[in-house]
Amino acid sequence: xxxxxxxxxxxxxxxxxxxxxxxxxxxxxxxxxxxxxxxxxxxxxxxxxxxxxxxxxxxxxxxxxxxxxxxxxxxxxxxxxxxxxxxxxxxxxxxxxxxxxxxxxxxxxxxxxxxxxxxxxxxxxxxxxxxxxxxxxxxxxxxxxxxxxxxxxxxxxxxxxxxxxxxxxxxxxxxxxxxxxxxxxxxxxxxxxxxxxxxxxxxxxxxxxxxxxxxxxxxxxxxxxxxxxxxxxxxxxxxxxxxxxxxxxxxxxxxxxxxxxxxxxxxxxxxxxxxxxxxxxxxxxxxxxxxxxxxxxxxxxxxxxxxxxxxxxxxxxxxxxxxxxxxxxxxxxxxxxxxxxxxxxxxxxxxxxxxxxxxxxxxxxxxxxxxxxxxxxxx
Numbered sequence: 045x046x047x048x049x050x051x052x053x054x055x056x057x058x059x060x061x062x063x064x065x066x067x068x069x070x071x072x073x074x075x076x077x078x079x080x081x082x083x084x085x086x087x088x089x090x091x092x093x094x095x096x097x098x099x100x101x102x103x104x105x106x107x108x109x110x111x112x113x114x115x116x117x118x119x120x121x122x123x124x125x126x127x128x129x130x131x132x133x134x135x136x137x138x139x140x141x142x143x144x145x146x147x148x149x150x151x152x153x154x155x156x157x158x159x160x161x162x163x164x165x166x167x168x169x170x171x172x173x174x175x176x177x178x179x180x181x182x183x184x185x186x187x188x189x190x191x192x193x194x195x196x197x198x199x200x201x202x203x204x205x206x207x208x209x210x211x212x213x214x215x216x217x218x219x220x221x222x223x224x225x226x227x228x229x230x231x232x233x234x235x236x237x238x239x240x241x242x243x244x245x246x247x248x249x250x251x252x253x254x255x256x257x258x259x260x261x262x263x264x265x266x267x268x269x270x271x272x273x274x275x276x277x278x279x280x281x282x283x284x285x286x287x288x289x290x291x292x293x294x295x296x297x298x299x300x301x302x303x304x305x306x307x308x309x310x311x312x313x314x315x316x317x318x319x320x321x322x323x324x325x326x327x328x329x330x331x332x333x334x335x336x337x338x339x340x341x342x343x344x345x346x347x348x349x350x351x352x353x354x355x356x357x358x359x360x361x362x363x364x365x366x367x368x369x370x371x372x373x374x375x376x377x378x379x380x381x382x383x384x385x386x387x388x389x390x391x392x393x394x395x396x397x398x399x400x401x402x403x404x405x406x407x408x409x410x411x412x413x414x415x416x417x418x419x420x421x422x423x
Contacts, residue, residue: 056140064133064136072131073400074132074402077397078127078406079126079143081119082390086118086150088146088191089146091145091184096138105134112124116195116198128395142395145184150393151188151385157193159378161200164201166377166378168189171224172382173213175384186217206219225256237255237256237269240256258288258295263289267343278349287340294336303333303335306342307328314334332359334368337356357378357379362383
């Protein structure tokens with residue numbers, strides 16, 4: 045992760061560089077930084093700490109990182125996540141870049157954990173790369189998803205995130221390559237959903253086949269056609285259909301009334317409970333809804349394709365995952381980029397110096413950053 049240690053001054057806030065110049069003129073001191081966030085998160089600090097340690101080594105800056113939580117540990121709002129100890133003249137210029145690499149990963153890890161625990165029976169694929177602001181953010185977000193997923197797998201027995209969309213960051217999920225089959229453009233190129241599936245299978249005959257079925261607005265028709273074309277793969281559980289119906293229309297064969305009827309057959313409590321407008325949309329509206337997933341599962345089962353898996357994508361954020369779990373939506377895999385933080389202001393990490401040459405001192409209002417045994421010694 046960039047920048048290297050010798051380029052830090054170019055990327056840091058100017059007042060930090062000026063502070064370094066002042067400290068070099070008037071004398072260095074050993075300081076302790078407390079690093080925290082203003083909202084609950086999971087600790088996902090490894091990439092940020094690795095960068096800091098490498099940059100410090102490149103500049104000959106002796107620092108000590110004191111981790112207060114394990115990777116994936118639950119960190120409360122305002123609770124110090126780690127302490128950084130070292131020379132003030134060296135540490136001061138690292139703050140900007142270190143915080144850039146820390147806060148977003150911790151929030152994304154929290155979101156990934158929430159989604160995986162809410163839908164423990166579904167596998168997740170991180171499909172966020174094209175929504176990221178460059179390769180470095182994509183690396184941070186893949187790492188974050190793996191941290192949140194690992195905790196969900198360990199604590200809740202969740203299937204969690206089984207992979208992501210790019211080769212570069214697949215290693216975070218124990219994979220040698222990214223996961224994925226086809227974009228909508230391939231179906232447009234092929235001219236039909238079945239032909240796109242045939243092309244894919246001819247090119248990658250040893251892989252499982254997951255086929256987008258919404259391109260022509262015939263999700264049900266094309267799903268059944270693909271299953272009929274590949275009956276052996278359907279029987280062996282190596283075939284899946286991906287629902288990515290956009291929010292401008294219903295899944296084939298559904299409207300509002302039919303969506304309510306589907307849920308009445310499978311989850312009648314779902315529509316007899318108070319729901320927000322957003323939740324009603326995810327249940328019975330347009331796009332990839334609970335009703336759409338149930339309709340597809342119902343249709344596949346009736347046609348004898350019980351082992352064909354359903355992949356759902358399109359707007360699966362933590363709230364939508366929680367709702368889908370509440371109605372036991374029969375989704376096998378969720379493709380999502382929506383574990384990325386929605387409110388970027390929530391990703392801001394903060395670092396304050398809380399000790400100078402062993403004397404505890406911090407701006408008024410941040411005394412909560414002191415260790416309990418050090419607070420009384422404030423100078």
